[in-house]
Amino acid sequence: MRRQLLLFLALPVLAACSTVMPGRAIPGTVIEQRGPAGVVPAGLEKFYGQRLGWEDCAPYATTGSTEAAFKNRSNIECARMEVPLDYAKPTGKTIKIGLLRQRATSPDQRIGSLLVNPGGPGGSGMAAAASMAKDVGKSDLGARFDFVGFDPRGIGASEPSVRCLTDAERDEDRLDLDIDTSPAGVAQTEAENKAYADKCAERNGSDFLENVGTRDVVRDLDVMRSALGDAKLSFIGYSYGTRIGSEYAEAFPANVRALVLDGAVDPTQSEADSLVAQGAGFQKAFTAFSTWCAARKDCALGTDPAKADGAFRDLTLPLAQRPVDVDGRKLSYTDAVTGAIQAMYSEQLWSALNAGLTELKNNRGSTLMLLADTYYDRDDKGRYSSITDAFTAIKCVDDPRQTDKAVLNDIAKKYKEAAPFLDDGNPPVAALDPCAYWPVPPTATPHVPKANGVPPILVVSTTGDPATPYQAGVNLAKALGGGLLTFQGNQHTVYLQGNTCVDKAGDDYLINLKLPAAGTTCS
Numbered sequence: 001m002r003r004q005l006l007l008f009l010a011l012p013v014l015a016a017c018s019t020v021m022p023g024r025a026i027p028g029t030v031i032e033q034r035g036p037a038g039v040v041p042a043g044l045e046k047f048y049g050q051r052l053g054w055e056d057c058a059p060y061a062t063t064g065s066t067e068a069a070f071k072n073r074s075n076i077e078c079a080r081m082e083v084p085l086d087y088a089k090p091t092g093k094t095i096k097i098g099l100l101r102q103r104a105t106s107p108d109q110r111i112g113s114l115l116v117n118p119g120g121p122g123g124s125g126m127a128a129a130a131s132m133a134k135d136v137g138k139s140d141l142g143a144r145f146d147f148v149g150f151d152p153r154g155i156g157a158s159e160p161s162v163r164c165l166t167d168a169e170r171d172e173d174r175l176d177l178d179i180d181t182s183p184a185g186v187a188q189t190e191a192e193n194k195a196y197a198d199k200c201a202e203r204n205g206s207d208f209l210e211n212v213g214t215r216d217v218v219r220d221l222d223v224m225r226s227a228l229g230d231a232k233l234s235f236i237g238y239s240y241g242t243r244i245g246s247e248y249a250e251a252f253p254a255n256v257r258a259l260v261l262d263g264a265v266d267p268t269q270s271e272a273d274s275l276v277a278q279g280a281g282f283q284k285a286f287t288a289f290s291t292w293c294a295a296r297k298d299c300a301l302g303t304d305p306a307k308a309d310g311a312f313r314d315l316t317l318p319l320a321q322r323p324v325d326v327d328g329r330k331l332s333y334t335d336a337v338t339g340a341i342q343a344m345y346s347e348q349l350w351s352a353l354n355a356g357l358t359e360l361k362n363n364r365g366s367t368l369m370l371l372a373d374t375y376y377d378r379d380d381k382g383r384y385s386s387i388t389d390a391f392t393a394i395k396c397v398d399d400p401r402q403t404d405k406a407v408l409n410d411i412a413k414k415y416k417e418a419a420p421f422l423d424d425g426n427p428p429v430a431a432l433d434p435c436a437y438w439p440v441p442p443t444a445t446p447h448v449p450k451a452n453g454v455p456p457i458l459v460v461s462t463t464g465d466p467a468t469p470y471q472a473g474v475n476l477a478k479a480l481g482g483g484l485l486t487f488q489g490n491q492h493t494v495y496l497q498g499n500t501c502v503d504k505a506g507d508d509y510l511i512n513l514k515l516p517a518a519g520t521t522c523s
Contacts, residue, residue, distance in 0.1 A: 031053050036227075037225070038232065044087075052228075054078065055077060060126065061157075063385045064380060064383065065379060066130075080098055081227055082096055083153070083220050083223050086211050099126070102129070112145060112234060112257070114145035114148065114510065117152070118241060120240050120241075123239075125151055141510060155390045162386050177320055200392070206439050209438075209440050213397035216443075221248055239467065241261075242262070246451070249449060253454040260460065260495060261460070261476060262495045263467065271399050277471075282467075284469075286308070286344060293305075300357035300361060309423075316337060316360070324365040338371075340353055342374055345466065352367055353367075396435040396438040401435045411430065458509045459485070460506070461473020485516050487523070501522030
């Protein structure tokens, strides 16, 4: 299956923590009703005022990554919340949304709940919140808020989850390079993409697929706000989560208390322009990596950063013909590139990328395979999370589909020009992606949000962000009339990841509703 050019807006890299927060054991299910709170739409009273059953989180783990995130976390608890599959039919089918909570450590000073989404689309908010919980719990933020992560509909512990390929089929798909740009190669790719869309329809049902988009996640978020007992929403959205936050502000401006939007999806760009901008962002990150690497004696790409693009291609392109054996699996060209892309999300992964490229020189590929597995959220038992299938399903209903071959070819040409280190050497010819064959129509379109009357919102943007370039944050802050906090660095998202300056500004905003001074920059 040919992958869409837009890469995952990956989860933020979380800071390590060596201090264990004392917590309370959860002996069984604790039924709690805090809602309804705030505005409750007519006909949805039973959802907005539902009781949540909080219990141990272990049964909510679906892959090795969530098992690791939930393990030995006695201070977290989990529940599922019921919502309509289709909000136009509130008495019809229902689905369940997974929630994870760490209670405020100072209950007498508690402000309310603080909800977090890590991006994707397709990322698990429950896993992200569990990974962040210890650090948050020992901060002023954790003292004042219940910290809540949620798996959006179709994702992770939410039921049902989007599943289009089995684990074995996903492994096989990763070996299918789809780099043949001859007419026959393009036709084969398009046939595979249609078959993928058909499997998604068969295995999930059209009624489910047409209701997994951001439009519906925003409605779920408002139900969550009320069921948790909050009249107003406090929310942190990373990456694609900024789209959730901005669309929530547009749909429910009177229900917003505070929103931190970090790593913005640009509301002013078309999808085509966004794809090309992201390619340029990854090239900028790769150039920064190459400069860092060239100063090392062990740099796999040599000592001249100007030659790094070619050196990277020389190392990875032979994999298209001769994949490398890795413990019974094959490291493909696609996986090697995917591993490099994963490393572009944070400087913390640059050493691993250099090690992986050095291994490749010696016909080994374990580190690059591990980086690629991290990107796809594949655990050591061969289990995949729902992130890849959910990403496609959500994008296909969130964005207009493009079927004009001339436009697609132009995008492919501009993307290759923007990111030469990713150039596979073939002519820029694009095949129709799975969305062109999707069984249900889009339910939304990207647009500049108009959130009249919304309280001040804080947007955080990083100068060297590869996935969501800095200007996107500038544009989102302007569209929402919010404040902008600039971070000078090379990573994707930054709040609550150990930078004292950013964390202090974000905490002050969420707790005291005080935006940082205009022009504030952290490094």
